Amino acid sequence: MNHADIPMVSGRKSALPKVYGDTPTFLGVPRLDLNHLPSGLDAIVVGVPWEGTVTWGTFTGCELAPRSIRHCAARYGGFLPEYEIDLFDHLSLGDAGDIAVEPNSAEETMARVCRAMERIYTAGTIPVVMGGDHSFTPEIIQAMTRCRQGRIGVIHFDAHFDNAKVFGEDTMPRCAPIHRIAQIPQVRTQSIAHVAIRGPRNSPSQLAYAREMGAHVFTIRDIRKRGMDTVIEEAIGVARAETEQIYVTICSDCIDAAFNPGGPADFNGLFAHELFAALYRLGQNGIAGLDFVEIYPNQDASGFSSHLAAWAIIHALAGLADRKRSVKGETVRKPQPLAGKEA
Numbered sequence: 001m002n003h004a005d006i007p008m009v010s011g012r013k014s015a016l017p018k019v020y021g022d023t024p025t026f027l028g029v030p031r032l033d034l035n036h037l038p039s040g041l042d043a044i045v046v047g048v049p050w051e052g053t054v055t056w057g058t059f060t061g062c063e064l065a066p067r068s069i070r071h072c073a074a075r076y077g078g079f080l081p082e083y084e085i086d087l088f089d090h091l092s093l094g095d096a097g098d099i100a101v102e103p104n105s106a107e108e109t110m111a112r113v114c115r116a117m118e119r120i121y122t123a124g125t126i127p128v129v130m131g132g133d134h135s136f137t138p139e140i141i142q143a144m145t146r147c148r149q150g151r152i153g154v155i156h157f158d159a160h161f162d163n164a165k166v167f168g169e170d171t172m173p174r175c176a177p178i179h180r181i182a183q184i185p186q187v188r189t190q191s192i193a194h195v196a197i198r199g200p201r202n203s204p205s206q207l208a209y210a211r212e213m214g215a216h217v218f219t220i221r222d223i224r225k226r227g228m229d230t231v232i233e234e235a236i237g238v239a240r241a242e243t244e245q246i247y248v249t250i251c252s253d254c255i256d257a258a259f260n261p262g263g264p265a266d267f268n269g270l271f272a273h274e275l276f277a278a279l280y281r282l283g284q285n286g287i288a289g290l291d292f293v294e295i296y297p298n299q300d301a302s303g304f305s306s307h308l309a310a311w312a313i314i315h316a317l318a319g320l321a322d323r324k325r326s327v328k329g330e331t332v333r334k335p336q337p338l339a340g341k342e343a
Contacts (some may be wrong), residue, residue, distance in 0.1 A: 016074055017095070019047075023067050024074045025095035026130075027314075032094040034116055037123040042091040042324070043317065044120050047098035048113055048132035052106050053170045056201070059264050061298040065306065066098055066130040068297040073310040080318050083280065087314065090321035090328075096120070106172045110139045117143030117289075128313060131293030133174035134162060137249045138181045140289055145186040148288065150244025153191030154181060155235050155282065157254040157275065159199050159266040161206040163213075174294070177249070182213050190214035191243050193235040195278070196223065196254040196270050220268055228274040232281050245288040248279070250312065252294045252305055262295045262305025272308060276315040283319020284326075290316055 016024035017031040025031050026045040037044065047066025054060045078087035099116045102108040113136045120127045121144055129140060141152060156162070156178060163178040172180070182189050192215040210217055216238045218231050239246045252260055256269035279290075292312060295305045 019070065019095055019097040023070050026070050026073045026310075027076060027078065027093070028074065029093040029095050032096040034096040034099070034119060037096065037119055037125075038094070039124050040092065041094050041123070041125045042320065043093050043126050043128050044123070045093065045095040045128045045130070045313075046116065046120070047130045048101065048136050049098050050101045050109050050113075050132045050136060051174075052133055052135050053173045056264065059296055059299075061296045062131060062133050062294055063101075064297045065132065065262075065293075065295040065309070068295070068303055068306040069130050069292075069309045069313075070095075072303050072306040073313075075307075076310060076314060078314065078318070078321075080315070083318060083322065085318055085322055085325070087318045087321040090324045091317060093317070106135070106170070110136060110172060114139040114143045118146055121147035126287070126289045127291075128289070128317070129291035130309065130313075131291060131295075134177050134249070134251055134293045135172050135174045137177040137291055137293070138184065140291065141181055141184055141187065141247055144245065144247065144288060145184060148245060150186070151188045151191070151242060152184075152186050152245045152247060152288070153188060153193070153239030153241070153243040154178075155193045155195060155239050155246060155248045156251075157195050157249070157270075157278075158251040159196060159253040159264075159269060160202055160251070161194060161197060161210050161217075162251070163206055163209050178215075179209075182215075188241070188243050190216075191239050191241050192216070193238040194218060195231065195235055196220055198268055199266055201264075201266065220270070223270070223274065228270075228278055229281075232278040236282065236285050240285075246282070246286065248282055248287050248290040248316070250275070250279075250290070250292045252292070252309065255308065259308065260305050262297055262300030262303070264294075272311070275312055279312055279316040280319040280322075283316045283321070284323050285319075286323055287316070287320070
């Protein structure tokens with residue numbers, strides 16, 4: 001895309017493309033028709049404004065997050081000086097707007113998500129999805145299995161295992177995506193990596209179930225002891241073992257509550273820089289899709305959590321851009337040492 005169209009770039013168009021109403025596309029990328037997607041794009045952004053059963057207290061309203069994240073993203077461009085890369089120099093992106101959900105039917109909504117993701121994968125690209133609650137992630141992976149060959153590994157950033165089998169009468173709750181993902185035959189359950197698990201909203205049975213299916217669990221203590229760089233390399237190794245695809249799913253509460261006012265009160269979590277560095281590395285390694293879920297804009301007047309989600313997605317895309325740059329064999333500039341410091 002032309003740099004004149006990119007936010008934060010001098011000379012860009014005064015008005016960004018809109019997906020609906022006054023809502024701009026993510027980062028001002030071109031607006032796409034989900035029913036007539038072009039080929040040749042590296043990633044397509046889409047929203048799923050869905051919230052099903054509320055499973056904990058009064059934390060609700062995440063169906064508003066796709067709009068909030070897009071508005072926050074209008075502030076940003078694709079250049080990360082810490083990596084000396086502009087994602088728009090290497091990636092072609094589009095925004096297909098939001099999937100039309102059916103508020104009275106989780107089953108119909110999930111079917112619509114799956115069909116939309118099939119269109120994205122059939123177009124030869126990958127989805128970058130903004131939720132919404134965590135219940136729709138299995139539908140993205142189900143669509144991948146219909147359009148791409150090979151077994152699938154999953155890297156799951158979350159404070160919680162999210163592997164409940166049901167919640168009351170709801171068989172598709174936000175606390176059960178990993179259980180549903182584990183039922184997909186192409187998913188290698190031993191290649192599921194939970195990252196940043198912590199806190200008293202987990203149960204012994206959930207840990208036992210994770211171990212029973214062969215999933216690897218990296219708790220916040222692992223990250224504090226060994227560092228995110230080490231842990232994410234191990235998680236990539238887990239997800240890559242005997243698989244051809246990696247899918248990444250991110251619940252906002254993997255982040256410490258201090259940095260996530262639009263999420264649950266889950267403390268002792270990741271710092272923002274740890275998540276950003278991990279997502280950049282995952283992009284470098286190659287991913288077959290990503291979602292960011294569970295932000296509640298109504299409780300976050302300044303939109304900090306939506307801004308954080310935009311930053312997280314930008315870091316993952318920048319990692320993908322670095323991967324594409326490396327495949328092309330382009331020279332990567334090394335950061336210069338600070339004045340007065342040794343190289």
